[in-house]
Amino acid sequence: MQDKLKELRTRLGEVTDLYQASAVLNWDQETYMPPGGIRARSEQLSTLRGLAHQKFIADEIGQLLADLAGPASELDPDSDDASLVRVTQREYDKARKIPVELQAELARATSVAHNAWVKARAESDFAMFVPYLQKVLDLVIQKAEALGYEERIYDALLDEYEPEMKTTQVEAVFAELKAEIVPLLQAICERLDAVDDACLHGSFDEQKQWAVTMDVLKLMGFDFQNGRQDKAAHPFTTSFSCDDVRVTTRFDPTYFASALYSSMHEGGHGLYDQGTAPELERTLLAGGASLGVHESQSRMWENLVGRSRNFWRFYFPRLKTFFPGQFDHLDAEALYRAVNKVTPSLIRVEADEVTYNLHIMLRFEMETEILEGKIKITDAPEAWNAKMEAYLGITPPDDARGVLQDTHWSSGLVGYFPTYSLGTMLASQLFDHIRADLPDLDAQIEAGQFAPLLGWLRQNIHCHGAKFTPNELVRRVIGEPMQAAPFVTYLKTKYGELYGI
Numbered sequence: 001m002q003d004k005l006k007e008l009r010t011r012l013g014e015v016t017d018l019y020q021a022s023a024v025l026n027w028d029q030e031t032y033m034p035p036g037g038i039r040a041r042s043e044q045l046s047t048l049r050g051l052a053h054q055k056f057i058a059d060e061i062g063q064l065l066a067d068l069a070g071p072a073s074e075l076d077p078d079s080d081d082a083s084l085v086r087v088t089q090r091e092y093d094k095a096r097k098i099p100v101e102l103q104a105e106l107a108r109a110t111s112v113a114h115n116a117w118v119k120a121r122a123e124s125d126f127a128m129f130v131p132y133l134q135k136v137l138d139l140v141i142q143k144a145e146a147l148g149y150e151e152r153i154y155d156a157l158l159d160e161y162e163p164e165m166k167t168t169q170v171e172a173v174f175a176e177l178k179a180e181i182v183p184l185l186q187a188i189c190e191r192l193d194a195v196d197d198a199c200l201h202g203s204f205d206e207q208k209q210w211a212v213t214m215d216v217l218k219l220m221g222f223d224f225q226n227g228r229q230d231k232a233a234h235p236f237t238t239s240f241s242c243d244d245v246r247v248t249t250r251f252d253p254t255y256f257a258s259a260l261y262s263s264m265h266e267g268g269h270g271l272y273d274q275g276t277a278p279e280l281e282r283t284l285l286a287g288g289a290s291l292g293v294h295e296s297q298s299r300m301w302e303n304l305v306g307r308s309r310n311f312w313r314f315y316f317p318r319l320k321t322f323f324p325g326q327f328d329h330l331d332a333e334a335l336y337r338a339v340n341k342v343t344p345s346l347i348r349v350e351a352d353e354v355t356y357n358l359h360i361m362l363r364f365e366m367e368t369e370i371l372e373g374k375i376k377i378t379d380a381p382e383a384w385n386a387k388m389e390a391y392l393g394i395t396p397p398d399d400a401r402g403v404l405q406d407t408h409w410s411s412g413l414v415g416y417f418p419t420y421s422l423g424t425m426l427a428s429q430l431f432d433h434i435r436a437d438l439p440d441l442d443a444q445i446e447a448g449q450f451a452p453l454l455g456w457l458r459q460n461i462h463c464h465g466a467k468f469t470p471n472e473l474v475r476r477v478i479g480e481p482m483q484a485a486p487f488v489t490y491l492k493t494k495y496g497e498l499y500g501i
Helices: 002-031 035-056 059-073 080-095 100-123 126-147 153-161 167-189 206-220 257-274 291-305 309-322 332-338 356-371 377-392 418-437 441-446 451-460 470-478 485-499
Strands: 227-231 237-241 244-249
Touching (some): 002 059, 002 080, 002 100, 002 237, 035 080, 035 100, 126 153, 126 356, 126 377, 153 167, 153 356, 167 356, 167 418, 167 485, 206 227, 206 309, 227 257, 244 257, 257 451, 291 418, 291 470, 309 332, 309 441, 356 377, 418 441, 418 451, 418 470, 441 451
């Protein structure tokens, strides 16, 4: 058995190396590559991902998995070896359904589409992006059909990011959230003047903002010996191993909170990637249990920590040292209230906690309706704007602040958006459990001691990588399935106090 496990790990290592090499090229494309490099880069990515896919679906790996199935079933199911065989078999069965040519063409098309999206967004011209998006969506649909599904085409794509989750389950969760969030938002909108965020708007030097983001990432525990931060048009995190994790952020010289919370969000992802057990490297067990679990980490650091009163009681004096004179007329309570102001807004990544999930519901509906032929690609801007008006009472003035604001579709990440809301809910559920295990958590955050929180996450979430499905991991850690109730309670308690409702 050990010889076959060793051979399986060797083969998976080669597959992983190819995918990680393509990830390096992707990171470079979004951060430093000159625009003229896109033609060659798209071919390079196509070659690497095609080779990786071909190596992974090889008959030899299938035979190794068949030979290991019996012996692995006798091992502790939580062991690395049993998990390796189980998870690899699941992913192998799915990957065998996807033709190598389709995988390579997707890599080529999304590389080209990303650059087209950057240009279209800069010029606020969705029509410019349409032919590239149509190509990507055609390929995504081919992939979904190849993977197969029983009920809805979206199920096949959702499963890529949130294993075992169905479209109908997401619809049910969103209906539950909407029933709670809409009345809360209506009550808040009657008292919008109760919170003032004027201090976040003005002139903020980019280098000073950069220094703040680096300071906060270090305080969170992000290891800059094994990671770095760069700028990108749309913040993202990528990992080439637990020893090389890259986060990105973006800056708005007129709005202070944008870069800070982008960095804290991506830093949460980065901490998860850096915390994967080293022995899981170069296998399919490295990385997170799902995108929803990954988002629980980013949303936890961004919101439950970064937008907490305890955090600002600690960090406000440090903030003033980076911006001498700019915040002297304020106190920590004023910053806490400012960063939690609720305002229906255009941009998802800068949305407040109350309205954020309405942005996700909009995108989820857009994706399912496009895939099911209810919305034509050419009509997407109008459909988007109508949903923005229906959900948030505002209409985007242009495509850049509307349908073009996210990079996901250009990257072929259809089925990804629901994981943001699933992760947001899970973050609150986990945080309640962490408070029970760490009764001094609030005091620790107020003292700037983030190591206990990170240590809990390392021990209970990060180290397991992708050994368990999201449901398995959540039940293992907190003894119950993912639920929306803790998040709803959190919102009502926090914003009821802030707005006096």
